[in-house]
Amino acid sequence: MIANDLNVGAPRSRIDGPAKVTGQATYAAEFPATDLTHGYIVSSAIAKGTIADIDTSEAEALAGVLKVFTHENRPRTAWFSSNYEDQVGPPGKPFQPLYDDSILYSGQPIALVVAETFEIARQAAALVRVRYVAAVHITDLEAARSDAYEPPTKRSGMAPPSSRGDAQKAFSEAPLRVSQEYAIAAEYHNPMEPHATTVVWNAEGNIVVHDKTQGVLNSQAYVANVFGLSKKNVRVISPFVGGGFGSGLRPQHQLFLAVMASLDLKRSVRLELTRPQMFSHVHRPETINMLSLGADADGRLTSVQHHAVAATSHFEDHQEVVVSWSGLLYKVANASFQHDLAKLDIYTPGDMRAPGAPLGVFALESAMDELAVAANIDPVELRLRNYAEDDQNTGKAHTSKELRACYSQGAERFGWSQRNPVPGSMREGHELIGWGMASGVWEAYVFKTSARATLLPDGKLEISCATSDIGTGTYTILAQIAADGLGVAMDAVIVKLGDTDLPEAPVQGGSWTAASAGAAVSAACETLRQNVLKAAAKMPGSPLAKAGIDDIAFAGGRVSLKDDQSKSVALAAVAMSVDAPLYAEEVVKPGLIKNLRTSSFTHSAVFVEVRVDDELGVIRITRIVNAVAAGRILNPKTARSQIIGGVVWGIGMALHEEAMTDHRVGRIMNRSLAEYHVPVNADVQGIEVIFVDETDSQVSPLGVKGLGEIGIVGTAAAIANAIHHATGKRIRSLPITIDKLLG
Amino acid sequence: MTIATATENATTAVSFVLNGSKVVAKVRPWTVLLDLLREELALTGTKKGCDHGQCGACTVLIDGRRINACLQLAVMQEGREITTIEGLSQDGKLHPLQQAFIDHDAFQCGYCTPGQICSGVALIAEGHAGSHEEIREMMSGNICRCGAYPNIVDAIAEVASLAGAPSAPVSRMQGVSP
Numbered sequence: 001m002i003a004n005d006l007n008v009g010a011p012r013s014r015i016d017g018p019a020k021v022t023g024q025a026t027y028a029a030e031f032p033a034t035d036l037t038h039g040y041i042v043s044s045a046i047a048k049g050t051i052a053d054i055d056t057s058e059a060e061a062l063a064g065v066l067k068v069f070t071h072e073n074r075p076r077t078a079w080f081s082s083n084y085e086d087q088v089g090p091p092g093k094p095f096q097p098l099y100d101d102s103i104l105y106s107g108q109p110i111a112l113v114v115a116e117t118f119e120i121a122r123q124a125a126a127l128v129r130v131r132y133v134a135a136v137h138i139t140d141l142e143a144a145r146s147d148a149y150e151p152p153t154k155r156s157g158m159a160p161p162s163s164r165g166d167a168q169k170a171f172s173e174a175p176l177r178v179s180q181e182y183a184i185a186a187e188y189h190n191p192m193e194p195h196a197t198t199v200v201w202n203a204e205g206n207i208v209v210h211d212k213t214q215g216v217l218n219s220q221a222y223v224a225n226v227f228g229l230s231k232k233n234v235r236v237i238s239p240f241v242g243g244g245f246g247s248g249l250r251p252q253h254q255l256f257l258a259v260m261a262s263l264d265l266k267r268s269v270r271l272e273l274t275r276p277q278m279f280s281h282v283h284r285p286e287t288i289n290m291l292s293l294g295a296d297a298d299g300r301l302t303s304v305q306h307h308a309v310a311a312t313s314h315f316e317d318h319q320e321v322v323v324s325w326s327g328l329l330y331k332v333a334n335a336s337f338q339h340d341l342a343k344l345d346i347y348t349p350g351d352m353r354a355p356g357a358p359l360g361v362f363a364l365e366s367a368m369d370e371l372a373v374a375a376n377i378d379p380v381e382l383r384l385r386n387y388a389e390d391d392q393n394t395g396k397a398h399t400s401k402e403l404r405a406c407y408s409q410g411a412e413r414f415g416w417s418q419r420n421p422v423p424g425s426m427r428e429g430h431e432l433i434g435w436g437m438a439s440g441v442w443e444a445y446v447f448k449t450s451a452r453a454t455l456l457p458d459g460k461l462e463i464s465c466a467t468s469d470i471g472t473g474t475y476t477i478l479a480q481i482a483a484d485g486l487g488v489a490m491d492a493v494i495v496k497l498g499d500t501d502l503p504e505a506p507v508q509g510g511s512w513t514a515a516s517a518g519a520a521v522s523a524a525c526e527t528l529r530q531n532v533l534k535a536a537a538k539m540p541g542s543p544l545a546k547a548g549i550d551d552i553a554f555a556g557g558r559v560s561l562k563d564d565q566s567k568s569v570a571l572a573a574v575a576m577s578v579d580a581p582l583y584a585e586e587v588v589k590p591g592l593i594k595n596l597r598t599s600s601f602t603h604s605a606v607f608v609e610v611r612v613d614d615e616l617g618v619i620r621i622t623r624i625v626n627a628v629a630a631g632r633i634l635n636p637k638t639a640r641s642q643i644i645g646g647v648v649w650g651i652g653m654a655l656h657e658e659a660m661t662d663h664r665v666g667r668i669m670n671r672s673l674a675e676y677h678v679p680v681n682a683d684v685q686g687i688e689v690i691f692v693d694e695t696d697s698q699v700s701p702l703g704v705k706g707l708g709e710i711g712i713v714g715t716a717a718a719i720a721n722a723i724h725h726a727t728g729k730r731i732r733s734l735p736i737t738i739d740k741l742l743g
Numbered sequence: 744m745t746i747a748t749a750t751e752n753a754t755t756a757v758s759f760v761l762n763g764s765k766v767v768a769k770v771r772p773w774t775v776l777l778d779l780l781r782e783e784l785a786l787t788g789t790k791k792g793c794d795h796g797q798c799g800a801c802t803v804l805i806d807g808r809r810i811n812a813c814l815q816l817a818v819m820q821e822g823r824e825i826t827t828i829e830g831l832s833q834d835g836k837l838h839p840l841q842q843a844f845i846d847h848d849a850f851q852c853g854y855c856t857p858g859q860i861c862s863g864v865a866l867i868a869e870g871h872a873g874s875h876e877e878i879r880e881m882m883s884g885n886i887c888r889c890g891a892y893p894n895i896v897d898a899i900a901e902v903a904s905l906a907g908a909p910s911a912p913v914s915r916m917q918g919v920s921p
Contacts, residue, residue, distance in 0.1 A: 017845035020853030021837065021860060023788015023828035030787035118782060119773055192792045192800055192854040192888045242790070242854030243888050275793040471852030471889050641848045641891060648890025673797040673886060680883040684892040685875075 007480035007490055008702075011637035015495065016240070016475045025240040028212040029196035033268035036198075037066060039261055040121035041254070041273065042111035042128045043280060044103045047666025048137035048345045051101040051110060051130060059124035064116040066265055068128060069257070071110070074098040075264045083225040087218045088249050088351070088507055091153035092316030095347065097253045098260075103132065104314060105347045106139075106667040107280030112257045114269060137345040137666040141286045141311050148309045148340040155319040158356075161327055161393035165334030167294075170303035174294025178370045182291060182363035183733040184716075185658035186311065187284040189352055190678060193242020195281070196272040197255045199262035207262060209236045211255050214248035214468055215507030220500045222251040223259050231500075238498040244470035245649075246351035249507050252281050276671040283659065285310040285318060285349035289363035291326065294334075299375040299382045301332040308360065312341045313348040320356030325441055326364045327393045328601075330386035335393075345666055351509060353649050354709035357442055358716055362653075362734065365438035365717035369724065373423075379437050379721070380407050380416060380605075391599035399600045400696035402629035403439065406605035409690050410437075410627030414607035423728035431611040431620075434726025440604035440714030444631065444705035445512040446590045450503035451520035453482060453528040454583035456494075459557065459572025461486050463524075464496040467505035467517045471645075472708055473638030474513055478521050480635060481702070485525025486532075487554030488571065503585055511602070511706030514634060519588040519701035527584035532559060535582055536574045543567035588701060600699040602630040602710040606650075606718040609686075612726045617741040621651055621719060623686040629694040631705035636691065639707055643689045646711015652679045653712070654719035658735050759820045761786075762830025770817040777801045777812035780827060788828035788857045792886070799885030802858035803827050809865035828857035831864065839905065840864055843898035851889035859885045863899040872903035 019025040056068035069075075077096075078084065084094040097109050111128050115121035138144050171177060193212060200208040207229075213219045216236040224231045241248060258271040273280070287310040294303035306326035312318045319339065327335040372379040384407065390397055411417070419435045420426055426433040451465040463482045469475045479493040496502060505517060533552060536544045536559055543561065544552060553562050560568030575582065609623035626647055633639045656677040659668045670676045696703050716734055723741070724730045731740050754769040761784070770779060777794070780786045780803075792800030794813045801812040804826040831838040840863050843849070850856040862885050866872045871881045878896045887895065 013845050014848065014850075016853070017850075018837070020850055020856050021828075021841040021844050022832055023786070023857045025853050026787065027790075027854060029791070030781070032785065118778060119771070190888060192790070192798065192852065192886065194792070241852060243852040245888070272791070275795065275797070471850075473851070637848050641851060641889075641894060644893055645851060645890035648892065672795060673793050674795070678886060678888060679890065679892075680886055681879045681892045681895065682883040684890070685879065687893055 005484055007483045008634055012476055012480055012490065012635050014473060014476045014638060015479050015490065016469065027193050027240050027242045028198060028210045028238060029270055029272045031198045031200065031210040033198060033200040036268045036270055037114050037116060037265065038118040038121045039258060039269055039271035040113045040125040041109045041257065041277060042113065042125045043277060044106060044108040044110050046103055046132045046134045047106040047139060049103045049132050049134040051103065052133045053131040054111065055129040056111065058129065059113055059127040062120060062124045062127065064120040065124045066114045068124065069098060069112040069261060071098045071100050075260055077260065078226050078228060086222050086250050087215065090155045090316050090318045091151065095315060097256050105345055107277065109253050109257065112261060114261045114265060139344050139346060139661050139666040140663045141288065141342055141344065144342040144344055145288065145309050148342040151317040151319055151341050153317065158319040158321055160323050160337035160339050163336040167303045167305045167334040167336040170334035171292055171294035171305060174302050175297050176295040176299065176371060176374050178367045178374065179292040180367060180370065180732055182289040182366055184287050184359050184362060185734060186286040187352060187653065187657045188279055188659055188676060189245045189247035189282065190278060190673065190676065191243025191245060191247055194273045194275060194278055195252050195254050197258040198270045199258045199268060201262045201266060201268045206233045207259065209234065209259065211236055211238055212241060212248055213238055214241065214244040214470055214509055216468065216498055216500045217466055217504060218507050219251050219255055223255065226256065227259060227263060236500045238468060241468050241470040245353045246355060246509060247282050249351055249509050250282065275673060279659065279668050279671040281347050282350035284352035285312065287322060287359045289360060291363040291367045293367050293371050295371055295375065299371060299377045299385055301330050301386050302334060304332050304335045306360065306363065307338040309340045309342055311344050311346065311349060313346055314343050316348040317341055318349045320351065322356040322360040324393060325357060325360045328391060329364065329388065329439060329441055331388040331392060353646065354442055354712050357709065357713045358650065358653060361440060361713050362717045362720065365714060366720055366732065369436065369721040370730065378421065380411055383407065383439060394599060396597060396599045399598045399698040400631065400694050401603060402692050402694040403603040403605065405692040406603055406627040406629050409692055410605040410607050410625050413688060413690060414625040416607060423725050430614055432614050432726040434610045434612065434722040434724065436718050436721030436725050437605065437607045438714035438717035438721060440606060440710055442511060442602045442709040442713055444515065444600040444602055444699050445510055446519065446588065446700045447506045447512050447516050448587060448589045449505045449516040449520045450585060450587040451517060451524045452503050452583055452585040453521065453524035454581050455528065455532060455571060455575045456581055457575050459570065459575050460492050460494055461488055462494045462496065463521055464502040465505050465517050465520065466500060466502040467513055468498045468508045470508055472513065472642065473635060474517065476638055477514055477518060477634040481518050481521045482525055485522060486528065486571065488557050492557065511708040515700035515702065515704040515706050516588060518634065518704055520586055522702060523586035523588055524584045527586055528582065529554060531582045531584055532571065532574055535578050536569045539569065539577045542569065544569060594698055598698060600705065602628065602705045604628045604710050604714055606714040608718040608722040610719060610722040610726055612723065617738040619655060619723060619736065625688045625690065626711060627690040627692055628710055629692045630707050630710060631694050631696045631699055632703035633691050634704060639691065640689045642707040643711040644687050646709065647687050647715050648679050648684055649712040650715020650719065651683060653734055654716040655735050755818050757818055757821045759822060760824045762826055768817065772818055774817040775813055776815040776817050776820060779817040780812060786827050786829050790854055790857060792855065799862060800855050800858040802861040802885060804861055804865055807865060807868060809862045828860060831860065838864065840898065840902045843902050847894045847898040849891050849894040849898040851891055855885060855887045859887065859895055866899065867903045867906055872899050875900055
């Protein structure tokens with residue numbers, strides 16, 4: 001519980017704003033170190049095979065080169081594959097850089113040059129001569145899908161729900177049927193900050209690692225396990241992360257390589273991936289959905305069958321939640337699910353913003369749009385007819401679900417009632433106008449998280465937690481919670497994050513940080529209030545000597561008697577009165593009983609207007625209304641930005657993003673920001689965000705559900721549906737590029 | 744033909760004004776301005792996002808013009824006046840556009856932000872921030888992967904409107920024919 005609510009729920013500017021707008025925020029590749037060396041990675045030119053010969057002599061002869069690391073001279077690291085596992089990796093054997101002569105995918109790091117300067121390392125990398133023996137590779141999901149298999153070991157929490165009823169029979173008997181394939185291209189996270197690690201080495205044998213990571217503790221444990229170090233000798237400090245979106249959840253190969261080189265050379269090392277090298281690791285898997293809906297003549301669903309095939313690597317079985325949403329979102333008695341994988345000669349895919357959800361929901365919500373057309377029912381009305389009050393997959397009740405309000409408020413704001421349902425019927429000049437909509441859904445989680453609240457001697461309040469702020473606004477919402485918890489001004493709160501010396505937190509992802517870290521900070525502040533009262537009561541002549549915790553209030557930087565506010569003590573005076581700073585540390589855990597009995601999800605309804613040039617096929621998105629139900633909104637200002645960001649990602653998924661592989665060489669050809677298109681400013685306009693009221697006392701201690709993912713989930717489907725409404729063309733593979741529209 | 748290698752010690756002294764102070768730097772011919780700023784001069788506010796002029800994260804002001812520092816060799820900077828994000832605030836007071844970025848929540852992770860702000864400052868000075876549409880178009884060389892675009896446009900539009908009539912481009916540009 002928060003004592004006050006001056007800041008929580010109010011639009012507050014980011015407390016890390018001044019550092020970020022002045023260039024003072026320091027990212028992984030920007031930390032200084034004495035005698036710093038620079039690394040540069042040599043990447044494999046083939047997709048599969050072996051290294052027959054790797055000649056580093058020319059590179060090593062270059063003045064300023066310290067060493068070229070390859071599989072032939074790699075320092076010894078942990079023997080067992082399990083030592084390379086991390087907190088969030090999927091089943092399988094994690095990739096080990098420079099392990100042996102095998103080439104597993106194009107772009108694989110095969111050598112690391114370390115030199116006195118970045119430029120020398122880069123030049124030397126070009127002088128490493130490699131002779132390969134190539135083997136036959138497969139990088140085309142279409143070619144591999146016939147060998148798709150159900151992953152024998154399920155990634156924790158990712159198994160599809162049990163099938164129910166007889167979906168096949170119900171489908172065959174249904175008067176209305178939709179059965180189609182919906183595909184999504186492989187996407188790369190491309191955070192603006194390339195992956196980078198600076199290892200600061202010192203003679204005492206300790207290293208401080210500045211890693212681009214969404215979980216400093218995950219990086220620390222990985223380094224300790226792989227290199228046989230004690231965790232106390234590995235401190236990871238990453239206060240700012242230049243975008244994550246999931247790419248910083250697992251330790252990436254630059255972390256391994258930089259630490260390996262630093263320990264071997266006994267020097268500090270900086271290693272930054274180039275933008276093309278950012279296409280050599282984690283990405284969203286190319287996924288094909290086979291989705292069948294059966295419905296009665298009124299559009300009420302009788303059958304849902306969702307079967308997905310996603311790409312994975314030969315060494316790990318990456319899994320995410322793709323198909324579950326189709327059984328969850330609508331009331332349907334018969335449902336079947338299957339999530340298969342097909343192995344390709346690629347690096348293991350991984351979690352990317354709302355992993356799985358926008359892929360499965362694109363299929364489901366496109367199919368629902370097709371059903372609406374077939375049944376001649378308004379798309380919103382169709383969804384209301386099939387509205388599910390309970391979690392259809394488990395039968396559990398929702399702790400809250402205000403999706404109806406999302407539909408109604410979103411539709412109202414958008415002006416949906418003015419829509420002419422006939423495709424191609426709305427036009428302005430040479431542009432066809434299309435209005436489409438879709439639902440979005442994401443699970444709301446709480447994970448075990450600790451936080452500490454300390455009253456500093458100067459009366460300021462310090463909050464610390466190992467979680468990160470990848471741009472999500474974590475610094476700010478924790479400051480708001482703490483300020484209200486102790487009744488101080490926000491500028492009297494100092495928040496420290498992203499450091500393994502701070503109280504434990506899970507990786508930042510899945511939209512769980514605000515609910516989890518927020519609750520931990522709130523709990524720590526609650527305990528600190530009691531500690532402050534105890535200390536205040538002991539002060540000479542204290543007016544609070546006999547007060548209990550319920551008798552006092554914290555406000556304006558003072559603690560006072562509720563009944564007589566003139567009797568008060570300044571927090572700064574309490575802080576001065578004690579020998580050691582007052583602090584409290586608390587841990588918040590997921591409610592196990594709550595999770596057995598109830599389900600919690602965020603929901604959204606997305607409404608989109610597109611304009612399509614009737615001759616050129618150029619698509620412009622002119623308006624998007626995203627109505628979100630996500631429990632309590634801690635900070636409407638940063639919350640709105642989170643949703644806008646998710647919507648922009650949905651635009652990228654719908655219209656732009658696609659890693660294009662030349663399957664003859666098994667290599668991604670558009671490995672740059674010029675050719676792998678992400679939305680730019682000119683692509684984005686008219687986004688409106690609505691937060692519908694949703695009170696939920698059960699989902700998490702603060703009633704928070706989280707916002708990082710929900711913005712993207714329904715957006716791509718809504719755009720595709722709008723394009724169909726504009727043009728009459730149903731494009732079932734993302735991105736929807738002009739060639740598909742004109743083809 | 745002799746091909747220079749990155750290990751040769753031949754350096755050239757270049758002098759320029761950086762954030763209001765004169766700098767004399769001994770640079771190798773292949774050193775890029777972005778790396779000079781980040782690695783040698785400890786000005787890491789200018790970001791490396793692609794190193795190929797594709798993302799705009801390294802945008803700085805050279806003689807008032809917005810330029811990708813990754814596409815500028817350090818030796819080319821003789822006599823120029825360079826402003827980086829670290830030089831925009833004066834006496835601890837934020838530049839109006841820096842403040843507007845905070846007020847409008849025009850960033851999330853913050854990595855593209857220095858480049859966005861430098862681009863925005865020059866855009867306003869050039870008189871190219873006349874409408875939201877113009878700002879969107881002219882700011883499309885600065886990628887923001889967090890998707891803060893609507894707020895970036897709002898921040899620039901606000902400062903542009905406060906700045907009133909667009910000021911003339913800086914003198915150096917007058918010699919440049921279209």
